[in-house]
Amino acid sequence: MATPSKTRRPDELTLEVVDLIGSVVARYHEEYEEAAAEHALTGAQARLLSLLSLEPLPMRKLAQRLRCEPSNVTGIVDRLETRGLVERRPDPADRRVKLAAATDEGRRVARSLRDSLRFAREPLAGLSEEQRLTLRDLLRRMLGVEV
Amino acid sequence: MATPSKTRRPDELTLEVVDLIGSVVARYHEEYEEAAAEHALTGAQARLLSLLSLEPLPMRKLAQRLRCEPSNVTGIVDRLETRGLVERRPDPADRRVKLAAATDEGRRVARSLRDSLRFAREPLAGLSEEQRLTLRDLLRRMLGVEV
DNA sequence: ACCCGGTTACTTGACATCATGAAATATTCA
DNA sequence: TGAATATTTCATGATGTCAAGTAACCGGGT
Structure with missing residues (x-):
C-alpha cells in the first residue's frame, strides 16, 4: 500500500503474483x-x-x-x-x-x-466453481496453452 | 455450486486445475x-x-x-x-x-x-492487468490469505 | 551464591538419494 | 564399416536425514 502510482519496472502487481505463485509452488512441493x-x-x-x-x-x-x-x-x-x-x-x-x-x-x-494428494482438495475448496473455471483459464493462458 | 453432471469425487474441473498448477510448479522450478x-x-x-x-x-x-x-x-x-x-x-x-x-x-x-528470474515476465506477460488482478485474488484465496 | 539437570543451538559423522558427466557396451542404421 | 543411439557404470558433489557430541542457556533447590 506504499506506492500507489509509481510505475516500477516489473510492476508491483506482477511481483505480488509471482510471489503468490512462489508460495503455491512451495506448498505444492511440501x-x-x-x-x-x-x-x-x-x-x-x-x-x-x-x-x-x-x-x-x-x-x-x-x-x-x-x-x-x-x-x-x-x-x-x-x-x-x-x-x-x-x-x-x-x-x-x-x-x-x-x-x-x-x-x-x-x-x-x-x-x-x-x-x-491433499492439494487437490484443501486449497481449491475455498473457490466456487466459477472461480475455479476462471483460475483454469488464467493458468492455461499463463502456460501458453493455445486457446 | 453443485457438480455438473457426473459426480466424481474430486470432480473433473478441480483435477484439471490441480494438473495446471502442477505444470506451473514444474516450470517455476525449472x-x-x-x-x-x-x-x-x-x-x-x-x-x-x-x-x-x-x-x-x-x-x-x-x-x-x-x-x-x-x-x-x-x-x-x-x-x-x-x-x-x-x-x-x-x-x-x-x-x-x-x-x-x-x-x-x-x-x-x-x-x-x-x-x-524470467518467470516474473514471460508467463504473466500474456495476461492483462485485470486478469492479473483476478489471478492474484484467486491465488490469495487458495492460499488462505485472509481477505 | 552455588551447582545441577534439562533444554537449546550448532556441528560432526555415517549413510542414502539425487544429479551430472565421462567412459564402456550393445545395438541400430546409413 | 563407421556414425549415432540407448543404457549402464563409475567418480564426484550436493542435498537430506538421523544420532551423537559440544557448548551455552536456564530454572530450581539447597
Whole structure:
C-alpha cells in the first residue's frame, strides 16, 4: 500500500503474483513430498512411478520427462525395481531399449499416492466453481496453452 | 455450486486445475534452478542466499524457513561461506547462536538472481492487468490469505 | 551464591538419494 | 564399416536425514 502510482519496472502487481505463485509452488512441493513419504517414496521416485502408472516408457523418455540425465534414471528405476514397484522389459522393436513399466503393486501405490494428494482438495475448496473455471483459464493462458 | 453432471469425487474441473498448477510448479522450478545455475548456485543455495539477502538469520531459523534439518543448513552455509557470499557472526545476545548473514557480494548475487528470474515476465506477460488482478485474488484465496 | 539437570543451538559423522558427466557396451542404421 | 543411439557404470558433489557430541542457556533447590 506504499506506492500507489509509481510505475516500477516489473510492476508491483506482477511481483505480488509471482510471489503468490512462489508460495503455491512451495506448498505444492511440501505436500507432494509428504504424500510420497507416506508411501516410503522420495519425490523423484513418486514422480517417476506416476509417469509409469500411465504407460511403460523407455529409460531415455523417462529422462526427458523428468528433465534429468539418463544415468540418473537408471538409479531411480533400480531402487523402485528392488521394491517390486517397477520392472524392466525388453523393447521388441529395438534391443537397445529397455522399457520401464509399473508392476501391479506399483500401479496400486501410484493410485494411493494420487488419492492422498491433499492439494487437490484443501486449497481449491475455498473457490466456487466459477472461480475455479476462471483460475483454469488464467493458468492455461499463463502456460501458453493455445486457446 | 453443485457438480455438473457426473459426480466424481474430486470432480473433473478441480483435477484439471490441480494438473495446471502442477505444470506451473514444474516450470517455476525449472526456471529457478536455471537462474541459480547461471550464478553457479544450486537451488538450495539460491533459496538460502535469497533469505539472507533480506536479513541475517540464526541457523536454526534458516532450517525452519527451508523446512529441513539444521545439520543440513550447516553444509549449505559452509559452501556459500567458502565462496564469500555468506558469513557467520556471533549473536551477542546468545553465544550458542550463530547468525548467518549475506556479504556485500552475496547481496549483489542475490539481486542479480532475482533480476534474472524470467518467470516474473514471460508467463504473466500474456495476461492483462485485470486478469492479473483476478489471478492474484484467486491465488490469495487458495492460499488462505485472509481477505 | 552455588551447582545441577534439562533444554537449546550448532556441528560432526555415517549413510542414502539425487544429479551430472565421462567412459564402456550393445545395438541400430546409413 | 563407421556414425549415432540407448543404457549402464563409475567418480564426484550436493542435498537430506538421523544420532551423537559440544557448548551455552536456564530454572530450581539447597
